[in-house]
Amino acid sequence: MSAAAAAVGGGLRAVAVNMLGVVEHPSLGGTPYRVDAEGRPYLPVGDGGLVLGVRLGDPVSALAGDHVAPGACLVHPDPAARLALVSYGCLGNEVEVRTGRAAGARGAVIGKRGEDGRLITGFRQEDLARMRPGDEVTVRACGQGWQPRVPPGAVAMNAGPGLLDALPVSWPGHGPMTVGVRMILPSKVAGNGIGRPAAAWDLDLQLAAGASGAGVPGVATGDGEMPGADGLLLGDLVAVTDLDARHNMGYRRGWLTVGVVVHGTSPLPGHGPGITPLLTGPVSVLSAAADATGHTGLTEWGVGLQ
């Protein structure tokens, strides 16, 4: 891998595109149930759509929901346009409601989700309370492919211009870039999202909704300890070791990927709180410093929601 290839977009100006997002309505099949790791049925609440009362900084495991994201998920009725919305939208990008009672309200992209694609947008709670599924939102998409100031060999993605300035990221212009994170996790907890393109998918972290070692409730057998999601907040930065996210996400020894937590836990096996990747690179140019109690990641203030 040459440095030149790694820096596609390096030195070039970012292009902004106004895109149309539509506030998603949740959808379910003919049976409401999904099945958790113990084989128990559950009804997924908050998996997409417009979620009220959940904010950046809230614990990822505080709610009896599934993949709950803070704010409004945006989609597009055309599947290809929906994927483009998610691929080009970047964290920190400005959004503005165009229709409905909240027309004129401004917010920001605070995450994205994979599969069919969802752009997660944050608004002030009083604006979210006046919004409804179907409302149209303009997304000023800007930043994908463009490279902010990062060490040679590292690659940034999904970050709008200025986003890294609002995060605990420091690089003196030489040596490795250091990122403050809540926790550093091994690649084996990486779940859904592995093998998928980091520009359009989040990566679910397979963490139990509780304390480390608590395992999954109701399990009497199995001698291992499931790492827990306690202490992890929406908006936190998390580092995953031995993970290369330049294109598709996959195992590569000696690499590190840093992402921002964009949604909460899930009872579904192989799923959990998801990160949208922001930075990836060899550990020689990208390092993480964990602070379990003092870390501050993406905040409402950081994206102009306060």
Place this chain on the structure above:
Amino acid sequence: MNVTTNAPRLVRQALTGEVWPPVGDRHVYRTGPDGQAFALPGMGGMTLGMHCGDPATGYASDHLEPGASVRHRNPGANMALQFLTCVGNAVRVEAGPAAGTVGHVIGQHAYVLVDFGGPVGERVTTGDPVTVTAIGQGLVLPEHPAIVVKNCDPGLLARMPGGTRPDGRLEVHVTARIPAEAVGAGTGMVSEYANTDLMGAYAGLGDDLSLGLEGLRIGDLVAVADADHRFGRGYRPGFLTIGVISTGQCMLFGHGPGPSSLMSGPAEAFALVDDPDANLASWLHGDTEPVQ
């Protein structure tokens, strides 16, 4: 396998499908570990020249699917075909030059994958209709309540070595033990559909990608560490999943040779035996009687 099952109570059902074509799009290329653009065969159609027991990697291929790749034309019927078909089920070719040929299912990969066990596959091509005699979902081992079995023909299970040990554990023979770090795409999906891609088996690519899995063979039984596939596929320390390698070489990053899930439960419920002959080739075509 010397184990008590509920096999007499299982339902046998005839399902249909056809050998499904490889599909592409006008942009042709996909992306490898270092951003390499590639256009490689592997998925769909009738892939020739490799069978159970052959190396899974070392081919100019992506998502190598040995043998015939089968789907049903109707989306709902296709999901039934994918969910109900089990490894070891007999598959009969119904039309074309190979009509009457019988092969067996080696796994699922969003296609049902069929090995014909010899050169007869040379006469099978895209569009040929097939009948799957599906049996196996619902299989239970009453003496091993912690272990969930799925996607496994009871006839295949009977021909496998191992079984209930005096200490109550289930003895299973495997060719390889897979570390949790290798588990790639497929995590989070239901375990009756497609398979689990294993990373770290990119034969010919960088050492920093390797987890020492380049020696896997098509049809190998493997044990995946810290994997709970009882009701979906997820990471879970202390659990174990037994699978059969049903797909091979990948260039797409985060993907690789994949086991279709056969059994899953707490690790202490199993007694693993390392056995280089633990491959479908040893047992797959044991029922030589053609399906009528």
